[in-house]
Amino acid sequence: MNDLCIDIDYSQLFKHGQKIGGDVYYVDRNEDSNVMTVILSDGLGSGVRANVLASLTSHMASKLSLSPMDLEKSAEVIMDTLPIDSVKGISYSTFTIARIVFSDDKSYIRVELAEYDNPESLRFVGSEPVEWDKTAFRLRRKKAIKEEIVYSSSFEMKEGDRLIFFSDGVAQSGISLGPSGGAREQDPAYAAFRPHNRPVQSLPSVVKSRGWGIENASAFIQKKLTNDPGISARQLARAIVSEANKNDGYKPNDDITCCVIQVRKPRRTLIVTGAPRNRESDKKLGERVINFDGQVIVCGGTTAKIIARELGKDIKADKSPAGNLPPSSKIEGVDLVTEGMLTLSEVAKRLKSGTLLKHMTEDAAKRMIQLLRETDQIEIIVGTKINDEIEDPSTAAKIGLRFPTIDEIQKALEKQYFKECEVLYL
Numbered sequence: 001m002n003d004l005c006i007d008i009d010y011s012q013l014f015k016h017g018q019k020i021g022g023d024v025y026y027v028d029r030n031e032d033s034n035v036m037t038v039i040l041s042d043g044l045g046s047g048v049r050a051n052v053l054a055s056l057t058s059h060m061a062s063k064l065s066l067s068p069m070d071l072e073k074s075a076e077v078i079m080d081t082l083p084i085d086s087v088k089g090i091s092y093s094t095f096t097i098a099r100i101v102f103s104d105d106k107s108y109i110r111v112e113l114a115e116y117d118n119p120e121s122l123r124f125v126g127s128e129p130v131e132w133d134k135t136a137f138r139l140r141r142k143k144a145i146k147e148e149i150v151y152s153s154s155f156e157m158k159e160g161d162r163l164i165f166f167s168d169g170v171a172q173s174g175i176s177l178g179p180s181g182g183a184r185e186q187d188p189a190y191a192a193f194r195p196h197n198r199p200v201q202s203l204p205s206v207v208k209s210r211g212w213g214i215e216n217a218s219a220f221i222q223k224k225l226t227n228d229p230g231i232s233a234r235q236l237a238r239a240i241v242s243e244a245n246k247n248d249g250y251k252p253n254d255d256i257t258c259c260v261i262q263v264r265k266p267r268r269t270l271i272v273t274g275a276p277r278n279r280e281s282d283k284k285l286g287e288r289v290i291n292f293d294g295q296v297i298v299c300g301g302t303t304a305k306i307i308a309r310e311l312g313k314d315i316k317a318d319k320s321p322a323g324n325l326p327p328s329s330k331i332e333g334v335d336l337v338t339e340g341m342l343t344l345s346e347v348a349k350r351l352k353s354g355t356l357l358k359h360m361t362e363d364a365a366k367r368m369i370q371l372l373r374e375t376d377q378i379e380i381i382v383g384t385k386i387n388d389e390i391e392d393p394s395t396a397a398k399i400g401l402r403f404p405t406i407d408e409i410q411k412a413l414e415k416q417y418f419k420e421c422e423v424l425y426l
Helices: 047-065 071-081 188-192 213-227 233-247 281-291 301-311 341-353 364-373 393-400 402-415
Strands: 005-013 023-030 035-043 093-102 109-116 122-125 128-130 135-139 148-157 161-166 207-209 256-264 268-273 295-299 315-317 329-331 336-338 377-382 420-425
Touching (some): 005 035, 023 047, 023 256, 035 047, 035 256, 071 093, 093 161, 109 161, 161 213, 161 233, 213 233, 268 301, 281 301, 295 301, 295 364, 301 329, 341 364, 377 402, 402 420
Parallel strands (some): 268 295, 268 377, 295 336, 377 420
Antiparallel strands (some): 005 256, 023 035, 035 093, 093 109, 109 148, 122 128, 122 161, 135 148, 161 256
């Protein structure tokens, strides 16, 4: 496992009164190469119609971006494919596409960026904002009422760098129109914060606020990074969206979406489950736990006894909520101690289904998934010995299911959550 990590996450709120968002965030990667794509598309309008348009754009962008095609050409194909609104004469959706390429030796990261009509992206080195060169290429579609511009750029990201992009629900948060005002698209302040202005159809009579704006959002992010240099991508994205929501009086005037891409040292977690095949390996397992640089999770009663013995610690009861799962335990120096197969099976089930943390029962499986979601690199050590204390053959057979369950967890972590995962058998 490498010593450089790409931390990608986002946060989103729907427009007040809507049950589905017109902003679509999408991330994908090519399993055969070191390439990932992150897309944020904003569909025209809101609700289901906007979501369909943005989803079409983001999926098209992902497939094209993972192909050998030049990103500028990919953006041009997307623009040629997207229809134009017959009334407003503007594209049905906007987009920001980031194609992220890990070098073969995993020592640096190159980003290729294409931006069309979303608020301009922001870059930070540490807590300092940086500017960079962009190339504009112009499209002249027959039905468009204005010249359309797509901006492209490329740059390297190193440890401590961040790339942040968001929908106009962030940049335009705080805009408030008077009683005779129309949609946000009608407000000149709305256009002022977009890098490529959409046409103004008519003007409201009263504009109470000119919105948050790119510069204020950048200053807010800089302050956050100064006060908390280690803030995660998820935490920063949530902070930005929360501030935009606050600007809108906690009733978002538009879908609010923010994506953060961060390069940093990886966070690591070790999962230990099952007793080693040979008793002599118990000491090796204990040393691995003691020397591991990261969080440690122990799954299984027998495994917990081995680790406690090798660490010279006691196993204590944990009074945390257990739900329908067996209760957890505590060992000094270990972050989480759970029961074995029942908990692991529930973890596999929830990871595969993509269940949100806020919808999970408060139990050991949720606590384990929380730790894993905050982790970049996960090492799983699986003991291969069948417990000698088990006399019931059916129970012994169930313990044998540990191996396919671990395989399910590994696949879900890698494919659905883009974690680096390694399984070792002992």
